[in-house]
Amino acid sequence: MASQSHAATIQNIPHEVITEILARLPAKCLIRFRCVCKSWRSLISDPQFLKKQLHFSHAESNFTRQRIIVFKQGLPSSDHRIASSYSVHSVFNDHEMPCSFDVPLPMTDPASIIEFVGSCNGLVCLREGRILHLWNPSTRESKRLPRSIGYNDYFGFGYDESVDDYKVVRLLNNEGDTCKVEVYELRADCWRETQNFPYSLNRFAGTWSTVYANGALYWVVVREHGPEGTRWNVVAFDLSTEKFTEVPQPNYFDDDSCSLLAGHGMSVSDLNFVIELVVERGSLCLVCHYIQCCVGSHAGVWIMREDGVWTKLAKIPYQQEMKQSQQFWRLLCFSGNGEFLMARKDKLALYSTKEDAFEDLPIHGGGDELLLHDSILNKIKTYVESLISPNYAMNESEQSKNLVMA
Structure with missing residues (x-):
């Protein structure tokens, strides 16, 4: 019941809010979070999301990235x-x-x-x-x-x-x-x-x-x-x-x-x-x-x-x-x-x-x-740190296969 309740809670969060939260996380966390669900995997692989995450990495002021x-x-x-x-x-x-x-x-x-x-x-x-x-x-x-x-x-x-x-x-x-x-x-x-x-x-x-x-x-x-x-x-x-x-x-x-x-x-x-x-x-x-x-x-x-x-x-x-x-x-x-x-x-x-x-x-x-x-x-x-792929011209499914857990 607890896991079902947790899943329901995540589903109730607007997609835009999840995007903003995940984009502020470091690359190492996002690689792991790709395994949470198909929607997160798709989001974290999206080129526009990768650019947003990279923007926050450049903007942070305490050198954590x-x-x-x-x-x-x-x-x-x-x-x-x-x-x-x-x-x-x-x-x-x-x-x-x-x-x-x-x-x-x-x-x-x-x-x-x-x-x-x-x-x-x-x-x-x-x-x-x-x-x-x-x-x-x-x-x-x-x-x-x-x-x-x-x-x-x-x-x-x-x-x-x-x-x-x-x-x-x-x-x-x-x-x-x-x-x-x-x-x-x-x-x-x-x-x-x-x-x-x-x-x-x-x-x-x-x-x-x-x-x-x-x-x-x-x-x-x-x-x-x-x-x-x-x-x-x-x-x-x-x-x-x-x-x-x-x-x-x-x-x-x-x-x-x-x-x-x-x-x-x-x-x-x-x-x-x-x-x-x-x-x-x-x-x-x-x-x-x-x-x-x-x-x-x-x-x-x-x-x-x-x-x-x-x-x-x-x-x-x-x-x-x-x-x-x-x-x-x-x-x-x-x-x-x-x-x-x-x-x-x-x-x-x-x-x-x-x-x-x-x-x-x-x-x-x-x-x-x-x-x-x-x-x-x-x-x-x-x-x-970033998730930008050196295989930049690949489609999403091909890039996903190449990601390694850091």
Whole structure:
């Protein structure tokens, strides 16, 4: 009788109310709730519901849907086919990284190395040698993209809202001052050529990841090398128009830096810096690493507002003079109260603007050996939980078969 009464109660709740309630739940719960009844399974599989749930995941303010993933390739005594997932919420609230769960990688060769291409709306694009995969760590679904790729190619991954489709952009070696560009569309499941990238790959700052924000992919390219140091451009590729544009950059030589330089009888040309792009909650952020300069090695962090204007968030001092890019504190994400999660070669740390200090971050679980390895910079990334399928063009019944209980 109790179960019948409970079922009757659920049936009396308006469909719109059930939709609003379920859309606010995390992906892991929704995967389980697909088994409650046929109507819930149909609802949770509906593309419009998935978009609504994703909207709430992006909008929540306490990082409960945002995760850190660690790829274990090259780490001592670890299974290369497994990645570990950690809660960003625990990082900023408990100042530690307890491993939430391990998840198998979509590898075809257990001995191969997985590289991170990009993430968008819960989907992660991975590179395995000459193969590209789209993968959802929350549902464990994956899709191998068609066509073999080159070892020297560069990639970006993002979402084109104008056609409701996900795209992978491939930059290929080409003669001259440009390089060939191909675009993969998930719905069509094929590649096609588009306009050339207006820079040669030998000027491409490939040590820094491509990022996706606000409907565009962003790259950092080398503009010139000279006696005054290296100069950089930020280039955007609009996924809707498929056009390249150069993005205005912030004022790297702010009043604080310039006044210190003037006090030493030097000019802005004495500042040597490297640019890194990061995306936090859908906003494009830029980190400028100042190295080997009289004002002290440090990082400046800017965020781009909706009107395209850069706002400086923080100045993060380094604990010692930096001379090589491997020593930089790479920014992973940051909270609204001035805490920045940073990674540098063999450790993770939180920098607090209020305390003006670094705090080493202990890791527990799947990636304990992480701090023993010589470099983690290319093995740790962030993503948001979602139920978006990498098999985006499949019908509902086919997608349902591929969902795995997380």
